[in-house]
Amino acid sequence: MVWAQLADALEKYTEEVASLRVAPELAVERMRESLTRFDFAAPVDPREALEFVIRGLCEYQTHTPHPRYFGLFNPAPTTMGIAADVLVAAFNSQLAAWSHSPLAVEMEQHTIRALGAKFGYRAEDADGAFCSGGMEANHTAVLTALTQAFPEYVEGGARAIAGEPLVYVSAESHHSVLKAASMCGLGTRAVRHIAVDRGLRMRPDALAQAIENDRSAGARPFLVAATVGTTSAGAIDPLRPCGHIARRYGLWFHVDAAWGGAAAFVPELRPLLDGIEDADSITFDAHKWLSVPMGAGIFLTRHRDILDRTFRLRTAYMPREAAGLDVTDPHQHTVQWSRRFIGLKVFLSLAVAGEQGYANALRHQTAMGDLLRTMLARAGWSIENESPLPVVCFTDPGGADPHRIAMLVVASGEAWISTTVLAGSKTVLRACITNYRTTPEDISALIETLGRARVSA
Secondary structure (H helix, E strand, O other), rough: HHHHHHHHHHHHHHHHHHHEEEOOOOOOOHHHHHHOOOOOOOOOOHHHHHHHHHHHHHOOOOOOOOEOOOOOOOOOOHHHHHHHHHHHHHHOOOOOOOHHHHHHHHHHHHHHHHHHHHOOOOOOOOEEEEOOOOHHHHHHHHHHHHHHOOOOOHHOOHOOOOOEEEEEEOOOOOHHHHHHHHHHOHHHHHEEEOOOOOOOOOOOHHHHHHEEEEEEEEEEEEEEEEEOOOOOOOOOOOOOHHHHHHOOOOEEEEEOOOOOHHHHHHOOOOHHHHHHHHEEEEEOOOOOOOOOOOOOEEEEOOOHHHHHHHHOOOOOOOOOOOOOOOOOOOOHHOOOOOOOOHHHHHHHHHEEEEEEHHHHHHHHHHHHHHHHHHHHHOOEEEOOOOOOOOEEEEEEEOOOHHHHHHHHHHHHHEOOOOOEEEOOOOOEEEOOOOOOOOHHHHHHHHHHHHHHHHOOO
């Protein structure tokens, strides 16, 4: 009976989410009061408990599957992705050791190779791992780059490296690289932020000059990380020139394509990724533009030995049934040890939709982004970013406060947008198409909501 109740609730939510408030009322005390009935001293009827959670999530959550959620890269999840996560929870697959879940591990590796091929890697070279998200994938990139540049790092850590190891990223890059540098023992000062051009793309000339200056000062540059689809404005760094510079100086070249990498599935957008095939590693989040449930980060590399060199350890307690087989134990290949079957939701979503299905969905969202730009301009808003991807930054030429407008839009429950800062100084409104169900009617509704907010701001 619980399973029938759950299935009915999921079906109802999917059908009715568009009728809910996009963002909840932030009723802190009311939520906490509702939880006091659960003291965990006595059991509660499972149907009652499930109903409480379902009703509560409907009322107290920003509904990222809502077609008028124009926020961060949080999508409406695919049906097969949802089904996959249910299966994973029920089977409780443990992917630390190959022998415990051999089909699961092989499914993930098959998917890794297929995605590597989409980015231009040779199938026989492609390797990688599923991660909790882009943060873990970027952390893995820094670790592998350190291992490649400084083999002494694996045992001796950062203190074993003579000189200061340095990372180079765009000034508009994601802050996960800063966090990764800190977690690797380098510190955030090891990250050099390179100036961007008017399109908010990393400037190759500034990158080369920064590397030259740091090398002359005795530092040890080891990693260049370019971005495909920056979080704030959807900027795409010039991959081929950045890759050439990285190779000229013997640095690892990483591409953070967590969101924008999905352009690889759309033939007319694929040229945006020109040069990504030469990257030593790639971050790609399937839980962003491929619309699978959270979280499904992916680290890809064209160096088949680097994950083994970075993470392999000897243990006395892990299963050994697969010893002698040509297989890899995931715990020897990733940051994680015990790990759920992350890749199934990607495998099933790709298998059922196919490349053409994804191309059509991504094309639709890109078209909705273009429509949003057009309608904002017609309504008298100023577009502040240049991107072929469906993220739009804009301001009111009349000077209305972006923060105030965003707060009014969110408080209305009619849509969700946010603010961000471009080029380190300009505060703008930001709206991103994250849902394959978003329609022109939803774009029109957002324009109307924004108009009312602008008058009240």
